[in-house]
Amino acid sequence: METRILGYKCRTCGHVHYPNKALCMKCGAGDFDTEPLPFNGTLLTYTELYNPPGDFDVVKLPLGIVELENGVRMMGQLEIDHPAIGMAVKGRVDVVRRTKYDKIKGMIFKAA
């Protein structure tokens, strides 16, 4: 089964949150349904980090904030040679960080 990242939709007002909250940002209600976040979106901004944390074995780490097609935004790693603000991107869920004990999964975006 495909791994998905979940958004948290307020049962009262329908606002979708990422990450999750105990109380809705818009209406303050406390019950949510989960729904998979879409993979497609546009790149809102990005950086190429040349001194990533010590456990990353890369020279530069491209990171960005993406506005998904349902309007929810999230951060992710980029596998894009020449990123540009406003470009269409498509995400996948994959390993983004390896620790001593774990392989942590998150969103990685490529050019759509």
Add this chain to the structure above:
Amino acid sequence: MRDVYVLGIGITSFSRLEYPIVEIAAYSSVVALKDAGLNRVDHVFVANMGAARVNHQTALASALVDHLNLMPCGAETIENGPASGASAIKTGWMAVASGLHDTVMVTGVERMREVNNLEATDFVASLTHPYAEQIYGVTLPAMAGMFARLYMETYGVTSRHLAMVAIKNHDNAMLNRFAHLHEKISMEGILDSNDAMTNNPFVADPLRFYDLCPVSDGGATLILGTAEMAKKIGKPLIRLAGVGQATDTHCVHERANPTDLLAVRGAAGKAMEMAGVKPGEISVAELHDAFTILEIAESEEVGFFKKGEGHIALEEGYTELGGKLPINTSGGLKAKGHPVGATGVGQAHEIVTQLRGDAGERQVKNASKGLTVNFGGFGNNVVSLVFVRE
């Protein structure tokens, strides 16, 4: 509520300090006690972000009280990320204003150079959202890089403007013996020459090496007290006239407009309202320029300039020493240094120094009202202070 005054100030050099963290805190505390002519206080607040993780020491306030032999006064350590310093001052203000205490010592301290730069950056990155940000390897410079790119795209700020902030603040730091970086830099050296990419490489594109503050150790102290105490001491009367604080979403991506720093706007607005001061009346300001872009953005959010026009004021020399509203006369975090827990107290130290007229070569003429902005997280918890000379 009672009025609250600054009785004494003290600071260490911000640099690499090879002393136990409690001794760094004690140094600025002793300087401030001497400045105030006191040997007792009713209460001690210590601001610190990382001693538990970086220095393997908790309960710093208890250790400091012991080191200064101030027992049995009360003591607490306050942690609010990089805004811990101004948070502790705000708490000290509450303690005096409420009538609970007559004299309060607030000491901010950090010793980050005990670990290497990568570990220090990783420690600060622990303030980001654990699963929506931190897992990706995001650091504060990375957050600032993304913020800067969007800001530049939206408002026409260029790398040149960012470099102007760095050059200005390095120039100011040359006049401050407590500053971490005493290094004069030029547009030629960091941007225009063939060597610029070597001198000033990208760290978090579009931000380069000289757009970032150094990792510093340091301590700073403010002693707060009542009007009666302040008059007895006989120094210029400096009142902590306004304290303001505001929060914003943990994740930058959740903000309706990610280039807005609403917590800066809110905190500074409240502080100035309490003090009865308008942005145009401020004579000198210390803004939290951990990254050059933040000085520009904050100068707009506090109301000095319209949104998107901070870089134009910078270009016109409005914010340099001798300009109409000098910003970061101390050198700012950029060049004075950024020992995170001490930073907010260090900013207040500079403003009090300016308002007392003790700033020497970097003195702002007729400085009577000063503002600080201490920025926690990536703008998700901001504390602002207004000091007024009476």
